Amino acid sequence: MDLDQDMMARLKPGCICQGIRLHRLIEAVDTGADSFEAVARLTGIGNGSCGGRRCRKKVEELLARRRGER
Numbered sequence: 001m002d003l004d005q006d007m008m009a010r011l012k013p014g015c016i017c018q019g020i021r022l023h024r025l026i027e028a029v030d031t032g033a034d035s036f037e038a039v040a041r042l043t044g045i046g047n048g049s050c051g052g053r054r055c056r057k058k059v060e061e062l063l064a065r066r067r068g069e070r
């Protein structure tokens with residue numbers, strides 16, 4: 001991730017319900033989290049009012065990108 005991407009990830013929401021930024025989700029995937037549940041354990045996402053519907057989609061995109069699918 002270059003500097004501009006890193007800065008944007010620090011500003012963008014990862015889990016809107018719980019106020020967790022996108023860069024936290026990226027860090028979790030970079031350190032080996034390989035499922036939504038693993039990212040949720042590391043970051044605390046998924047227990048907000050949407051029940052994880054919104055942040056699950058972001059995590060699944062990050063995991064697919066990590067696997068080279070996107």
Ligand code: FES
Nearest residue numbers: 015017048052055
């Ligand atoms: S966006 Fe993460 S729980 Fe709603």
